[in-house]
Amino acid sequence: MRDAPHILQVMAARGHGGAELYSTDVMLGLHRAGVRQTVVLHPDCPRLKELEDAGLTIDTDTLKPPFPLWRKWRMTQLIRRLEPSIVHCWMRRAAASMPANASHLSGNRPVIGWFGNYRDLKPYAHCTHLVGCTPDIAERMRADPDWHPADKATATDRIFSAPTFSSVTPAPALPRSELDTPEGARILLTLSRLHSAKGLETLISAMQQLPDCYLWMAGEGPLREALEEQAKQEGVIDRIRFAGWRTDRGALLAACDICVLPSRYEPFGTVILDAWSTKTPLVACAAAGPRAYIRTGENGMLTPIDDLQALVDAIRSVLGDSILRERIVSGGLANYEHGFTPKVVIDRWRAIYGACLASV
Incomplete structure (x- = not known):
């Protein structure tokens, strides 16, 4: 084995999303840290050019259409070469593209499967090691009967956790005129896919009780038309801005009064780190990720899932109490700097790679 490890990163998704954003941020962070990598991407990956411009070695032939069987054959040839x-x-599609003998094609190498949420482990059958983005996900992996590495006696020693980190770049506040918002209005911001798991319907309903607020919804997804129709039916469409997928999260966070994460299902929630790192007050619903990290009144505000009145009350509390705002901003920033900065997370990944290499 080489003294300087060579990591073959495989990311098969081709759309926008939190996991896609995080995985490529990790690749860029490892590249800046001097880690040698080859990155296998779908030809339509939206950050392909950014990775190429940074100087990473990119392969887009292995995952090109049309047939999964051909992809496994191409993956075999690439690993051998x-x-x-x-x-x-990174995620299920990449793991499912692995040939059965991926670990043994040219030596007994680790094959890592990464999880951003709670998933069926069957597609990860050919992985020798697993990494979840939270300790809770890692614990669930250890108890899952569907993952059986060759050496079952050491299976629990081959499961790790590594948090995500925020890649938000500090920026001047986005001018309100760009999203047709009055100067005196309070701005609530969401950064998420427009999906039923994100609980955005509850926040839209909350807007009826928050007449001095505008809601900026940054993201795309299958629920957009339904959310727009709901906003029309509830008479709040004139104060909601569907901003689409954005690459200027720093400017959006700098402009808003509160970042809201109303998710019903959220294994972690990198939006938490986006808010903490930019000193933005945070209100979230008590899905698994926020529940594990947010302490009400200390680093954010936590409300029960789908509890409309509790969400309204939390937002009003933050808007109306400057001492509370300062306290949760200060607590969030301290948590971020202690455990979730890019350096902390990249160092964690390098330690995981070292532990994986030592275990085979």
Whole structure:
């Protein structure tokens, strides 16, 4: 094995999303830290050019259409040719593209499967190691009967956790005129896919009781038309801005009064880190991720899932109490700097790679 490991990163998704954003941020962070990598991407990956411009070695042939069987054959040829120290599969599609003998094609190499949420482990059958984005996800993996590495006796020693980190770049506040918002209005911001798991329907309903607020919804997804129709029916469409997928999250966060994460289902929630790192007050619903990290009144405000009145009350409390705002901003920033900065997380990934190499 080489002294300087060569990581083969495999990211098969081709759309926008939190996991896609995080995985490529990790690749960029490892590149800046001097880690040798080859990155396998779908040809339509939206951040392809950014990774190329940064100087990473990119392969888009292996995951090109049309047939999964051909992809496994191409993956086999690529692994044999590159002889990487580690193969790192980001999410289910990448793991499912692994040939059955991926670990043994040119030596007994680790094959890592990464989880951003709670998933069926069957597609990860050919992975020798697993990494979840929270300790809770890692614990669930240890108890899952569907993952059976060759050496079952050491299975629990081959499961790790590594948090996400915020890649928001500080920026001047987005001018309100760009989203047709009056100067005196309070701005609530969401950064998420427009999906039923995100609880955005509850926040739209809350707008009826928050007449001095405008809601900026940054993101796209299958629920957009339904959310727009709901906003019309509830008479709040004139104060909601569907901003689409954005790459200027720093400017949006700098402009808003509160970042809201009303998710019904959220294994972690990198939006928490986006808010903490930019000193933005945060209100979230008590899905698994926010519940594990947010302490009401200390680093954010936590409300029960789908509890309309509790969400309204929390937002009003933050808007109306400057001492509370300062306290949760200060607490969030302290938590971020202690455990979730890019350096902390990249160092964690390098330690995981070292532990994986030592275990085979």
